[in-house]
Amino acid sequence: MMLYRALRWTMSVYFRARMKIRFEGEENVPKKGPFFLVLSHQSDLDSLLLHTFCPRLIFTLAKSSVFRTRFMAWLAPRVGAVPTRRYQIDPQSVRVALRLIERGEGVGLFPEGERSWDGRLQPLRGGAIRLLLKAGAPVIPCGLLGTYEVLPRWGHMNWFKLGLGRDPVIIRYAEPLHFGRHDDRASREQARPDATVRIETALQAVMAR
Amino acid sequence: MLYRCPRCGYDPLDGHKGRATCFSCGTRFEQGRGSAIIVHPPGGPPEQASASSLLADLKKVGGPGTGTEWGRGLSEVSLCREARVKLGRAEGQDVIRWRGEVLGFSERISWKGKGLIRLEGEVLTFTPDGDRAAVLDRRGRARASTSAEEFSCVLDDIRGVQISSNALQVTLEGSRLYQFGFVDESPKRWEDLLCLALTRLYAQNGRGIVEFKPRIVTEPLPRRSDR
Numbered sequence: 361m362m363l364y365r366a367l368r369w370t371m372s373v374y375f376r377a378r379m380k381i382r383f384e385g386e387e388n389v390p391k392k393g394p395f396f397l398v399l400s401h402q403s404d405l406d407s408l409l410l411h412t413f414c415p416r417l418i419f420t421l422a423k424s425s426v427f428r429t430r431f432m433a434w435l436a437p438r439v440g441a442v443p444t445r446r447y448q449i450d451p452q453s454v455r456v457a458l459r460l461i462e463r464g465e466g467v468g469l470f471p472e473g474e475r476s477w478d479g480r481l482q483p484l485r486g487g488a489i490r491l492l493l494k495a496g497a498p499v500i501p502c503g504l505l506g507t508y509e510v511l512p513r514w515g516h517m518n519w520f521k522l523g524l525g526r527d528p529v530i531i532r533y534a535e536p537l538h539f540g541r542h543d544d545r546a547s548r549e550q551a552r553p554d555a556t557v558r559i560e561t562a563l564q565a566v567m568a569r
Numbered sequence: 570m571l572y573r574c575p576r577c578g579y580d581p582l583d584g585h586k587g588r589a590t591c592f593s594c595g596t597r598f599e600q601g602r603g604s605a606i607i608v609h610p611p612g613g614p615p616e617q618a619s620a621s622s623l624l625a626d627l628k629k630v631g632g633p634g635t636g637t638e639w640g641r642g643l644s645e646v647s648l649c650r651e652a653r654v655k656l657g658r659a660e661g662q663d664v665i666r667w668r669g670e671v672l673g674f675s676e677r678i679s680w681k682g683k684g685l686i687r688l689e690g691e692v693l694t695f696t697p698d699g700d701r702a703a704v705l706d707r708r709g710r711a712r713a714s715t716s717a718e719e720f721s722c723v724l725d726d727i728r729g730v731q732i733s734s735n736a737l738q739v740t741l742e743g744s745r746l747y748q749f750g751f752v753d754e755s756p757k758r759w760e761d762l763l764c765l766a767l768t769r770l771y772a773q774n775g776r777g778i779v780e781f782k783p784r785i786v787t788e789p790l791p792r793r794s795d796r
Contacts, residue, residue, distance in 0.1 A: 425733050427665050427675035436665075443665050443673035447729055448744045448783050452673050473782060474731065477570055477757070478621035479604065486780060512604040512620060514570040516587070 364417060364439045371412040379510065380528035381413065388533040389415045394461040394497040395536065398488075400481050400563050401470040403507035404517060405529075410468055410504070411440055413531055419460050420468035421453055446473060454491055461495045471559065479508040481563055489556050493548045496541025501559065503566035505530040534566045571598055572758035575623045576610070578630030581754075598623075633761035648766045651687040652754040655680060656695050656720060657736070659746035678748055681718040686749055688762060691770060693727075693739070695720035695749075720747060724770050730763045731782040732756050739763070740784065 375381060389395070397418060399406060407420055422441040427433045436443075442460075444453040457467050471488035472481070492499055506529040511517060539555050542548040571589055573580035579593035587600035595611035606623060609615045633648075659676040666672060684697035697718060722741055729740035736750040737759045751759065767785065768778055776787040 423733065424673065424675040427663070427673075428678070433663060433665055433675065437667035437672050443675050445674060445676065446731060446733065446783055447676075447738050447740045447746050450673070450783070452671070456672055478619070478624050480621055483780075485782075486786065487783065509603045514620070515600065515604065 361417065364411075367439055368412050368417075371408065375409065375412060378522050381409075382528045382530045383413070383532075384530060385533035385535075386415050388500055388535050389466070390498070390536075391416070392464065394464050394495075395466050396461070396492055396495065396497055396499045397466060397468045397502050397533075398471050398492070398499055398559060398563065399468065399502045399504060400567055401472050401475045402479055402504065403475065403511045403513070405507045405511050405522075406470070406475075406504050407441075407468070409507065409529065409531060410502070414466070414468075416466050418466040418468050419457075421457060421470070424450075442467075449487060454487075454494075457491060458495055461497045467497075475513040476508070477513055479512065481560065481567070484556050484560060486552065486556075489552050489559065490548050492559075493539055493542040493551050493555060496539065498536035498538055499559065500536045501534040501562035501566045503530070503532045503534075503563065505532065505567060505569065532566050534562055537562060570620065570755070570757055571623060571627065572633070572755040573627060573630065575626035575630065576608075580631070633758050633765055648762060648769075649687075649689045650759075650762060651685050652759065653683065653752040654686045654695070655683050655750040655752065656686075656697070656718065657681065657748035657750065658718070659748070676746060680750075683752065686759075688766060691724045691766075693720075693722050693724065693763075724763075724767055727763070727767060727785070729782050729784045730760060730767070732760050737763075 397410070397414065399410065407422065410420065411418060417440060419440040419442055421444045422436065424443040424445045426441065427436055427443045442453055442456050444450050460467050469488055469491070471484040473485045473488070476482055506527055509527065510522065510529065537558055539551060542551055571582055571584065574582050574591035574594060574596060576596045577591060577594040579591050582589045582591055582598075589598045590596075597609040599607045599609065601607045601617065604620060606618050606620060607615050608618050657678040657680045660679045661677045662674040663677060664671055665675055682697050684695050686693070686695050726741050727739055728742060731738050733748070735756055736748045737756045739747045739749070741747065749756075749759070764781055767781070771778055771787055772790060775790050777790045778785055778787050780786040
């Protein structure tokens with residue numbers, strides 16, 4: 361975790377130099393205990409900003425292709441990234457997420473499964489909602505406002521031009537949602553539609569300007 | 570993202586490095602700062618448009634499917650299309666560990682060479698270049714390309730479709746993953762195209778697709794009398 365903390369500090373200096381960043385509702389992130397942070401995925405910057413500025417060290421489910429090079433396979437796990445194979449149902453990433461929650465860690469999740477092309481919220485994946493219901497930990501909706509405007513999915517990353525002279529990026533945490541723990545499949549399936557609507561509504565609210 | 574003109578529907582849109590021009594109506598699209606898209610209509614002042622409005626317009630003028638310009642004389646209503654790609658196949662996976670614990674797995678993509686991907690009817694095929702162009706060995710003798718690998722599947726075998734880092738990933742039965750890196754086409758177009766073709770295929774059997782990834786999930790379509 362030393363490397364994670366060091367990189368958090370380095371990246372926070374970089375991001376603060378490049379863009380105005382505002383934080384709202386940080387008190388909603390518990391100082392202790394497990395929680396899920398759910399975010400709408402708008403930009404490549406989302407996970408970088410989240411890992412840099414989240415009040416707690418956080419683990420995030422990331423696509424497995426990020427880990428393809430030797431360097432990234434070494435670095436990414438050390439900064440809290442957990443590989444998920446997006447081309448199939450990946451029980452290992454679910455096991456790891458549940459294990460982290462049991463240990464009292466915070467886990468970041470992008471329930472849309474991929475970045476949005478047009479900056480709007482996409483349908484949430486069933487598997488992500490099932491994971492939240494199975495774990496039963498508090499779910500904190502988080503909005504990263506302005507990252508799409510800085511770097512959309514179809515844009516090109518340029519570390520030297522990133523974000524200068526733009527509106528502030530707002531990192532907003534909403535109050536936690538509680539769904540309870542659903543151990544059996546039938547109960548998860550029963551609770552899923554309602555949970556999906558509640559999370560969607562919360563994400564829309566947290567992303568509103 | 571903009572593979573056909575959202576203004577007039579002309580297909581394809583000629584684009585390169587954040588700029589695209591429609592050969593039919595002359596509209597130019599240019600990426601401004603961040604997510605701004607500047608539209609230059611011919612003879613008019615430039616205007617700013619959002620990606621969501623342009624994508625909505627693109628859908629209205631036909632999306633990836635029906636259109637008037639298919640370049641190779643293909644049918645207007647069919648979803649036939651071909652493009653130059655680099656084929657990759659997942660061969661095994663690397664185990665990602667941290668502090669002695671298995672965190673997960675990362676697929677190992679092995680590239681099988683360039684060729685032509687073609688969607689026709691309910692079949693998706695890849696024909697490697699090696700089939701047509703002879704490869705010369707060190708002594709100048711013609712030999713078949715050793716890396717050439719053919720690929721063919723019916724749409725019914727596809728279990729998932731998605732984009733990953735500018736390539737289209739297609740998952741077949743048994744979690745077999747194929748990856749197509751497009752040489753001069755948009756992977757987004759092909760994702761939209763395959764999703765549309767799959768939607769039509771399943772609709773023939775009275776089923777609608779709810780999710781395309783990580784695997785295709787379907788549900789019965791409401792009957793006409795129910796609507």
